[in-house]
Amino acid sequence: QVTLKESGPALVKPTQTLTLTCTCSGFSLSSGGVRVTWIRQPPGKALEWLARIDWDGDKFYNTALKTRLTISKDTSKNRVVLTMTNVGPVDTATYYCARAISYKSGWFWDNWFDPWGQGTLVTVSS
């Protein structure tokens, strides 16, 4: 059974760096074709894609947040880590990790996200 679980601080102060961990089970981060993504959702608002890391180490970021985000993986622990620097109140959100399922659509390798972790709520406040 494929599962993902997020962990991290519930409260972070403005300007600090947020570090979130996604612990994966049921699949290996080093297996070919495996991709894991981070998505967030501010309270009462829509979903926002943040970043993706692939089995071969390729990384992709939301261009609006690229300068503040770093995604990495620890294959020995089967974990994916997302760091976000210089957080502010607008970064208050539930952060989800999800497996990205890839398929060929015409010329493009597209992805949908399944399954998702349960999410972890991060509040940025002094």
Next chain:
Amino acid sequence: QSILTQSPSVSGAPGQRVTLSCTGSSSNIGAGYDVHWYKQLPGTAPKFVIYGNTNRPSGVPDRFSGSKSGTSASLAISGLQAEDEADYYCQSYDSSLSGYVFGTGTKVSVL
């Protein structure tokens, strides 16, 4: 901010059919990128209900159907049931942003 626009809410009586819309642009849906749909119950993580515009994963009732035309996509729910009450989000890829984008979300209410 969301690049894909959805109607904020839609409602229907049990048994009725409702249609949710997702409007994009020439850099995402209109460029040929597929649309995927997710259902989110209050306080829980989203779950996908449609992938690749029209495909329904196992376990999702055939009451759910998806379509795409031009710069828009739709999710139809027929035979509306109380368990369908949730928020629904569309998702696609945007070439100008080089990333994935979600819709603004539609709240489905069963009267």
